[in-house]
Amino acid sequence: MITGRVWKFGDNINTDLMIPNHVLHAPEEEQLKAVFSANRPGWVDEVQKGDILIAGHNFGMGSARAGARSLRNVGLACMVAESLNGLHLRNSVNYGFVALECEGVSTAFSEGDIAEISLEDFTIRNKTTGVTLKASPVPERLLTLMQNGGTFPLLEAEGYVSPVRPPKIGGGHK
Amino acid sequence: MGMTIVEKILARASGAAKVSPGDMVVVDVDCVVLYDGNFFSFGKAGTRDVLKIKDPDRVVVIFDHEVPAPTAQAAALQDGGRAFVKQFGIKRFHDVGRSGICHAVVADNAYALPGSVLVASDSHTCSAGAFNCAARGVAGPDIMFALATGQTWFKVGETIRYDLNGRLPRGVSMKDVFLHIAGTFGAHATQNVEFGGSGLPYLSINARRTMTTMGAELSAEFATFEADDVLIDYVKQRNQAPFEPQAPDADAKYKDRRAIDLSRIEPLVALPDAVINNSVPVGQVAGTVIQQAFIGSCANGTLDDLAAAASVVAGRQVAPGVRLIVTPATQAIYLRALKAGYVETLMEAGAVVTNATCGACFGGHMGLLGPGETCLTSSTRNFKGRMGDPSARIYMASPATVAASALAGTITHPGEFFQGDAS
Numbered sequence: 001m002i003t004g005r006v007w008k009f010g011d012n013i014n015t016d017l018m019i020p021n022h023v024l025h026a027p028e029e030e031q032l033k034a035v036f037s038a039n040r041p042g043w044v045d046e047v048q049k050g051d052i053l054i055a056g057h058n059f060g061m062g063s064a065r066a067g068a069r070s071l072r073n074v075g076l077a078c079m080v081a082e083s084l085n086g087l088h089l090r091n092s093v094n095y096g097f098v099a100l101e102c103e104g105v106s107t108a109f110s111e112g113d114i115a116e117i118s119l120e121d122f123t124i125r126n127k128t129t130g131v132t133l134k135a136s137p138v139p140e141r142l143l144t145l146m147q148n149g150g151t152f153p154l155l156e157a158e159g160y161v162s163p164v165r166p167p168k169i170g171g172g173h174k
Numbered sequence: 175m176g177m178t179i180v181e182k183i184l185a186r187a188s189g190a191a192k193v194s195p196g197d198m199v200v201v202d203v204d205c206v207v208l209y210d211g212n213f214f215s216f217g218k219a220g221t222r223d224v225l226k227i228k229d230p231d232r233v234v235v236i237f238d239h240e241v242p243a244p245t246a247q248a249a250a251l252q253d254g255g256r257a258f259v260k261q262f263g264i265k266r267f268h269d270v271g272r273s274g275i276c277h278a279v280v281a282d283n284a285y286a287l288p289g290s291v292l293v294a295s296d297s298h299t300c301s302a303g304a305f306n307c308a309a310r311g312v313a314g315p316d317i318m319f320a321l322a323t324g325q326t327w328f329k330v331g332e333t334i335r336y337d338l339n340g341r342l343p344r345g346v347s348m349k350d351v352f353l354h355i356a357g358t359f360g361a362h363a364t365q366n367v368e369f370g371g372s373g374l375p376y377l378s379i380n381a382r383r384t385m386t387t388m389g390a391e392l393s394a395e396f397a398t399f400e401a402d403d404v405l406i407d408y409v410k411q412r413n414q415a416p417f418e419p420q421a422p423d424a425d426a427k428y429k430d431r432r433a434i435d436l437s438r439i440e441p442l443v444a445l446p447d448a449v450i451n452n453s454v455p456v457g458q459v460a461g462t463v464i465q466q467a468f469i470g471s472c473a474n475g476t477l478d479d480l481a482a483a484a485s486v487v488a489g490r491q492v493a494p495g496v497r498l499i500v501t502p503a504t505q506a507i508y509l510r511a512l513k514a515g516y517v518e519t520l521m522e523a524g525a526v527v528t529n530a531t532c533g534a535c536f537g538g539h540m541g542l543l544g545p546g547e548t549c550l551t552s553s554t555r556n557f558k559g560r561m562g563d564p565s566a567r568i569y570m571a572s573p574a575t576v577a578a579s580a581l582a583g584t585i586t587h588p589g590e591f592f593q594g595d596a597s
Contacts, residue, residue, distance in 0.1 A: 012361065012448055012450050014448075014557050016555075016557045016558070016559060016560055017557075017558070020559055020564075021536070021537045021538075021559060021560070021562075025247065038558055038559050038564045039558070057361060057363065058361040058363040058393050058450065061361065061363070061391075061393045061450075062297065062390075062555065062557060063296070063297045063311075063536070063555075064295045064296050064297045064311045064312070064313065064314070066313065066314065083361075083363040083364055084363065084364070085363050085393045086310070086329070086331075086363070086364065086393070086395045087297055087310075087311050087312070087313070087390075089329075090312055090313040090316060091313045093313070094313035094314070094315040094316055095313070095315070101364070139198040139329070141198065141327070142198070142327075142329075150315060151313075151315035151316065151318070151319055152222065152315055152318075154319075155222075155315070155318055155319060155322060156222070158322070159225060159226065160224070160225060160226050160318065160319075160321075160322035160323070161222040161223065161224055161225060161318055161322070162222050162223040162225055163222070164221065164222055165221060165222070165223075
């Protein structure tokens with residue numbers, strides 16, 4: 001069960017709002033500071049680890065850039081939208097971020113409500129109002145990836161990709 | 175109940191007799207396309223290297239987003255790409271000078287075969303749907319998975335069928351048809367779009383590609399055209415590999431079936447920040463002052479688009495205070511436009527004709543917008559901040575409308591300038 005405070009976003013939230021151009025090639029820790037800087041400046045400083053994002057239709061429209069990775073990196077526990085762009089869903093699976101689709105979710109929650117989400121039966125409950133909805137079930141294979149760090153651990157275990165390269169001594173950004 | 179085009183392609187590729195909306199399928203991938211952006215991860219601290227490739231002959235590498243490299247970082251990473259090509263013996267490699275926007279290079283060479291599956295980690299990969307191909311943008315790690323295993327997964331969505339009937343009026347293009355569909359029907363998240371209809375024989379491969387490329391902007395899963403003789407001839411002239419086109423079953427199940435009368439489409443403009451439910455007739459925004467006019471991208475950098483632009487500006491001058499930037503989608507298209515005289519016509523009018531690259535479309539290089547500027551673009555996307563400063567306003571229209579507006583200095587209906595045939 002995932003329980004967390006809700007942040008509300010509207011319809012058609014695009015990838016470039018999650019990863020603006022000026023950080024497109026920046027390290028992940030720089031990218032996360034720019035999430036929603038154009039449409040909701042300051043949000044990244046307010047969001048807390050374990051919070052939940054709830055949005056309208058067509059969330060994540062746009063490019064292949066890994067907006068889902070940034071949403072994971074800002075500390076969100078998961079997100080639920082009326083509908084997800086297919087490439088955003090793929091990025092969520094690939095980078096280990098739980099993203100669900102649930103009809104009616106955008107009207108069932110107000111900002112600051114507490115959401116309770118079960119990944120066993122995909123119920124979405126508004127603890128503040130008592131309203132309960134049912135999200136579309138995520139195929140087991142995809143849910144497993146969303147919950148376990150995405151595709152890379154799988155590829156690494158099979159010997160298809162190398163482990164993450166360590167930062168060079170004296171170099172890098174840390 | 176029968177299957178749609180995409181359902182049939184995915185059934186074949188997954189070895190299933192039938193697939194239906196809601197199914198999750200694992201398919202063999204026929205072609206994996208990598209672009210320079212994929213190599214941002216190779217050989218870099220904090221990232222990973224690919225160690226194994228299933229079949230190098232199913233891989234194509236095309237440098238496009240940042241060519242020639244505008245930064246030392248881009249240059250270093252393209253070097254990583256060249257090392258990758260060498261290490262794994264990739265034969266189909268398009269380096270700077272033999273390249274172009276990857277989806278357009280795929281089209282130039284018919285790497286996307288009818289009835290096949292193609293992936294790349296760029297959202298406009300759906301462009302190859304014009305080739306009766308199940309093509310879509312996937313995530314970066316999906317590409318590594320497809321390289322390593324030869325497979326990927328898809329969630330099968332419901333399909334919306336568009337029948338394109340009749341013929342486009344002079345000066346109206348597929349970009350306008352796209353703006354009509356996006357403006358009227360909005361987003362298609364989780365759904366496929368399929369195109370056919372009695373107007374198909376009159377639509378060039380370039381025109382079809384404009385539509386399928388813009389399928390990404392509809393948030394469609396797959397955007398696929400029926401295969402006809404125009405397509406089959408085009409492919410056979412460019413690729414000798416065998417292929418098997420897929421036609422929809424007569425009793426295919428569609429979520430909705432929508433007829434578009436092409437003869438009634440008029441030039442449209444998408445207002446800034448989105449194309450979803452955001453299109454208006456040119457007249458509604460006519461007179462809006464612009465500082466930049468851009469013609470290019472995987473959607474609208476085709477030879478047809480350059481011909482339309484050249485036809486509009488021939489013998490005229492770009493208005494003072496306006497930059498007209500034209501980016502042919504591939505080196506091959508550039509060369510053909512040069513030989514046809516389009517490049518000369520455009521340059522004489524005052525346009526800058528750049529090398530083939532994703533360039534200005536994604537705000538990468540060669541034509542970014544400053545604070546408060548207004549651009550009319552015929553590229554793929556008009557998101558806030560897409561082409562430069564977030565305060566810039568990006569309107570979207572067809573190449574003909576963009577060219578006419580560059581002459582006038584304000585958003586202008588192409589009718590009074592257009593001198594060519596419909597495409």
